[in-house]
Amino acid sequence: MDGIDTTHAHSARIYDYLLGGKDWFAADKKAAERLLSLGPTARVGARENRAFMHRATRVLAREFGIRQFLDLGTGIPTEPNLHQVAQETAPDSRVVYVDNDPLVVEYASALMNGTPEGATTYMEADVRTEDVLTAPEVADTLDLSRPVAVSMVALLHFLTDDQATTLVRRTVDSLAPGSFLVLAHSSSDFADPEAVETFNSAYGEGTATPALRSRQEIDPYFDGLELLDPGLVVAHRWRNEELSDLPDEQVSVYAGVARKP
Numbered sequence: 001m002d003g004i005d006t007t008h009a010h011s012a013r014i015y016d017y018l019l020g021g022k023d024w025f026a027a028d029k030k031a032a033e034r035l036l037s038l039g040p041t042a043r044v045g046a047r048e049n050r051a052f053m054h055r056a057t058r059v060l061a062r063e064f065g066i067r068q069f070l071d072l073g074t075g076i077p078t079e080p081n082l083h084q085v086a087q088e089t090a091p092d093s094r095v096v097y098v099d100n101d102p103l104v105v106e107y108a109s110a111l112m113n114g115t116p117e118g119a120t121t122y123m124e125a126d127v128r129t130e131d132v133l134t135a136p137e138v139a140d141t142l143d144l145s146r147p148v149a150v151s152m153v154a155l156l157h158f159l160t161d162d163q164a165t166t167l168v169r170r171t172v173d174s175l176a177p178g179s180f181l182v183l184a185h186s187s188s189d190f191a192d193p194e195a196v197e198t199f200n201s202a203y204g205e206g207t208a209t210p211a212l213r214s215r216q217e218i219d220p221y222f223d224g225l226e227l228l229d230p231g232l233v234v235a236h237r238w239r240n241e242e243l244s245d246l247p248d249e250q251v252s253v254y255a256g257v258a259r260k261p
């Protein structure tokens with residue numbers, strides 16, 4: 001596999017290991033096992049984060065009529081992927097996936113198996129340095145003059161404060177009114193210093209800059225937007241009909257969905 005550095009752990013593959021996938025290398029397993037040595041949080045958080053993405057996509061397709069999705073930091077395909085959830089409700093949904101891990105492109109076919117009525121596309125890009133909203137792959141698939149749901153699910157905690165803020169503001173500014181921001185972010189609110197250190201060292205080997213943030217630091221990403229009920233909450237509490245007695249600290253991810261007025 002050309003261009004894939006298997007000697008350093010990468011967030012996409014660590015996450016795949018935590019979700020029980022099979023697309024990781026020894027370095028990723030080692031980093032993931034370091035996270036798991038602290039308890040179940042890493043695995044529970046990954047699972048609940050993914051489940052939040054499914055619920056948010058379903059709500060936006062069903063209740064808000066969204067038919068266009070831009071998924072930044074897609075991850076290695078794990079069924080169901082975002083387009084499958086959206087197209088189950090609305091087969092004409094159009095989806096653009098973006099990730100900077102070259103391994104994700106190897107599996108891109110699993111991201112392209114959508115409905116004939118809809119469209120799915122994969123684009124390799126680094127959201128820290130590339131303005132994907134101006135990319136031809138996006139313009140070919142999405143009509144940016146109409147509402148789009150942009151997801152940054154478990155992405156911003158791999159970016160510095162400046163990179164994260166710039167990405168959110170630049171993206172939101174380019175979207176049409178009626179668009180949505182779907183955000184999930186691992187939080188420091190529940191982590192002791194050892195857990196923060198382990199998160200940073202497990203994820204920090206590659207090019208990412210891991211940064212767990214507090215709820216207070218995550219909330220401003222929604223500035224100028226209207227948060228849907230129930231607001232910014234721990235991921236398993238976002239419109240989850242299955243009553244969950246999981247303690248917040250086991251999930252440790254904040255999640256919210258907001259509309260651009």
Ligand SMILES: C[S@@+](CC[C@H](N)C(=O)[O-])C[C@H]1O[C@@H](n2cnc3c(N)ncnc32)[C@H](O)[C@@H]1O
Pocket residue numbers: 011012013015049050053072073074075076098099100101104125126127128152153154155158208
């Ligand atoms: C923890 S995974 C989340 C995957 C998926 N969004 C989910 O929540 O199920 C984070 C993903 O973000 C990608 N990523 C991290 N930094 C990125 C960057 N600067 N540009 C594009 N993708 C990035 C990683 O490669 C990885 O696939």
